[in-house]
Amino acid sequence: MSFLITGGYGLIGSELARMLVKKGEKVWVLDKWIVPQRFTGIEGKVTSLQADLGNFSKILEAVKESSPKVIFHLGGMLSLPSNADPQSALATNVVGTYHVLEAARLFDIPKVIFTSTIATYGLDIQKPVINDFTLQRPITMYGSTKVFCELLGRFYKTKYGIDFRAVRFPSVIGPGAKTAHISIYNAWAVEKAFYGEPYDIFVTPETRCPVLYFKDAARSLLLLEAAPAEAIQTVCYLLAGIKPMNSAAELVAAIRKHFPQAILNFKPDPLAMEFHSKSQGTTYDDSLAGKEWGWKAEYSLEGMIANFYEELKVNLERYR
Ligand SMILES: NC(=O)c1ccc[n+]([C@@H]2O[C@H](COP(=O)([O-])OP(=O)(O)OC[C@H]3O[C@@H](n4cnc5c(N)ncnc54)[C@H](O)[C@@H]3O)[C@@H](O)[C@H]2O)c1
Numbered sequence: 001m002s003f004l005i006t007g008g009y010g011l012i013g014s015e016l017a018r019m020l021v022k023k024g025e026k027v028w029v030l031d032k033w034i035v036p037q038r039f040t041g042i043e044g045k046v047t048s049l050q051a052d053l054g055n056f057s058k059i060l061e062a063v064k065e066s067s068p069k070v071i072f073h074l075g076g077m078l079s080l081p082s083n084a085d086p087q088s089a090l091a092t093n094v095v096g097t098y099h100v101l102e103a104a105r106l107f108d109i110p111k112v113i114f115t116s117t118i119a120t121y122g123l124d125i126q127k128p129v130i131n132d133f134t135l136q137r138p139i140t141m142y143g144s145t146k147v148f149c150e151l152l153g154r155f156y157k158t159k160y161g162i163d164f165r166a167v168r169f170p171s172v173i174g175p176g177a178k179t180a181h182i183s184i185y186n187a188w189a190v191e192k193a194f195y196g197e198p199y200d201i202f203v204t205p206e207t208r209c210p211v212l213y214f215k216d217a218a219r220s221l222l223l224l225e226a227a228p229a230e231a232i233q234t235v236c237y238l239l240a241g242i243k244p245m246n247s248a249a250e251l252v253a254a255i256r257k258h259f260p261q262a263i264l265n266f267k268p269d270p271l272a273m274e275f276h277s278k279s280q281g282t283t284y285d286d287s288l289a290g291k292e293w294g295w296k297a298e299y300s301l302e303g304m305i306a307n308f309y310e311e312l313k314v315n316l317e318r319y320r
Helices: 011-022 056-066 079-084 086-106 141-160 185-195 214-226 248-256 270-277 287-293 301-314
Strands: 002-006 026-031 046-050 068-073 111-117 163-169 171-173 199-201 211-213 236-238 264-266
Touching: 002 011, 002 056, 011 026, 011 214, 026 056, 046 056, 056 068, 056 086, 068 086, 068 214, 079 086, 079 141, 086 111, 086 141, 111 141, 111 214, 141 163, 141 236, 163 214, 171 185, 171 214, 185 199, 185 248, 185 264, 185 301, 211 214, 211 301, 214 287, 236 287, 248 264, 248 301
Parallel strands: 002 026, 002 068, 026 046, 068 111, 111 163, 163 236, 171 211, 199 264
Antiparallel strands: none
16 A cells, blocks of 8 residues: 655655655655656655646546545645746646546545644634634635645545545744745745845734744644544644744844845835735634644744755755
């Protein structure tokens, strides 16, 4: 039996693949774009399938060929690309997820793990604490596609008995992230300092947003997958990330402990600030993920930045 990871060449998917390979599992990765250096050192242990999630025949073939015991469905378009091209986001995120779930149903794949986002919460939240039961009324194409996929997964669970489980990630930080999103300044500030390149952080120094290290994100998926079915009551779980939430100024201070000369400036973008300003003062409660399947982030802000630089030093080729 094996594992299939869609979006397996992405930031989180490739780390998840490496973790599964380390555990001795057979791993298949499906992606629209193949980036060979992502799996330097473990090339022979990962089987790649190049396919577009919007192409049902390809997804059926991939699921039939890999015959996994679990599909980790991570493939998709992130926030800014989705908003820039809603039609493609519909085809990739919404129709793509339908294809994955339908293929799972047709080929009797028992379990599908899905990656949603805290961007499924809107900007009109009345309470200062967001939890698993907070109204999901996003204003973006990206958030809207992910809400639909969560609901579709729940439908497949109820109607067809597929063991669907999902996390809602906060902003995930890691080396080599190529896809822009509304909170990408967190990752790119850390990375630009390493390369000695200047970077304009597009929010104010006081801005806080929840972040999670990519190794914690990948590990959360393994924990969620491994939990016994009877423990999974909530089905879709918010993950809060590093606590307490750091500000952009605190991020820069932590980076400067490694690179005191880092050329990091603040140049707030009005559009990004419009979005971030509405969520300031909000905190995230992920206690149900802790209670039901033992979730807890391992990396602090300092631990994350130290490990980020260690990764870039040791595995630079992987993240170029
Ligand atoms: N990175 C974050 O901050 C974040 C936050 C919340 C949720 N998520 C979710 O986690 C998942 C993984 O995110 P990531 O950070 O690894 O992003 P990523 O962009 O690095 O990875 C996504 C992968 O999906 C692939 N993909 C895109 N369109 C495709 C298509 N049509 N067919 C097949 N593959 C396609 C891309 O090539 C990429 O390798 C995504 O579903 C994302 O929405 C990420």
